Amino acid sequence: MSSEDKFLVTAVAADQYITTLCEKIGDIATEAISSRDVFLLGVSGGSIINFLAEGLPKISTDWSKWKIFLCDERLVPVDDPESTYGCYKQKLLPLLTGFPEENFIQAKLGVSGEESAQDYESKLKALWTDDPNSASYGMSDCLLLGVGPDGHTCSLFPGHPVLNVADRWVTNIEDSPKPPPSRITLTYPFINKATNILIAGKGKEKWSILEKVKNGEDFPIGRVENPGGILEWVLEAV
Ligand SMILES: O=C1O[C@H](COP(=O)(O)O)[C@@H](O)[C@H](O)[C@H]1O
Numbered sequence: 682m683s684s685e686d687k688f689l690v691t692a693v694a695a696d697q698y699i700t701t702l703c704e705k706i707g708d709i710a711t712e713a714i715s716s717r718d719v720f721l722l723g724v725s726g727g728s729i730i731n732f733l734a735e736g737l738p739k740i741s742t743d744w745s746k747w748k749i750f751l752c753d754e755r756l757v758p759v760d761d762p763e764s765t766y767g768c769y770k771q772k773l774l775p776l777l778t779g780f781p782e783e784n785f786i787q788a789k790l791g792v793s794g795e796e797s798a799q800d801y802e803s804k805l806k807a808l809w810t811d812d813p814n815s816a817s818y819g820m821s822d823c824l825l826l827g828v829g830p831d832g833h834t835c836s837l838f839p840g841h842p843v844l845n846v847a848d849r850w851v852t853n854i855e856d857s858p859k860p861p862p863s864r865i866t867l868t869y870p871f872i873n874k875a876t877n878i879l880i881a882g883k884g885k886e887k888w889s890i891l892e893k894v895k896n897g898e899d900f901p902i903g904r905v906e907n908p909g910g911i912l913e914w915v916l917e918a919v
Pocket residue numbers: 725726727728729752753754826827828829830833834835836859882
């Protein structure tokens with residue numbers, strides 16, 4: 682199978698980028714809410730926070746049906762500028778009228794990375810009411826992934842043993858090459874079950890990683906697969 686068969690690539694004009702990305706998320710939410718009365722969305726940190734803070738408040742949706750979790754989190758206090766939840770709390774959540782703040786799943790802090798990862802996995806498992814043996818158990822409606830200049834996504838970094846964790850939905854990393862070092866992250870078995878995965882980003886660096894992935898180079902973002910659903914790179918046209 683060629684890379685073209687594995688994922689879609691959409692280039693969006695700069696002035697339409699955030700609107701288009703957020704409308705795609707809104708369309709997925711509408712479908713999920715109409716079929717299951719809930720929308721389960723995984724969000725990343727970094728530049729994606731600003732995209733969502735600008736675009737999501739403009740879409741039309743029932744925010745009370747959204748449950749949002751983190752694709753990765755830096756284990757620092759919520760008021761630290763590096764805290765992904767802290768950034769969402771400050772920049773996005775006040776703008777979502779009717780979104781219950783408890784529907785944003787936070788990482789446990791003040792414990793070991795291992796305990797925080799286990800706690801986060803338990804919180805994720807509680808989002809699904811279906812039989813744990815059913816195919817739909819653990820299937821997110823949408824994951825919004827970023828990609829770093831080194832090809833990392835979530836806190837899955839090139840060459841790191843964290844890439845090989847196959848028996849957990851969430852794991853911890855204590856030596857992240859990108860600071861801060863202590864983080865929790867979704868793993869591939871959970872990521873690759875999602876119904877929709879959108880890989881979002883602006884700038885030439887993201888296109889460069891995409892080209893290398895298409896050429897068969899091994900990057901963490903290239904290990905994201907979605908044979909049963911949609912995998913789409915949504916990049917700003919450069
Ligand atoms: O450290 C992280 O980096 C990636 C990529 O961030 P970006 O600013 O280059 O888009 C992000 O997706 C991840 O959540 C974050 O922890």
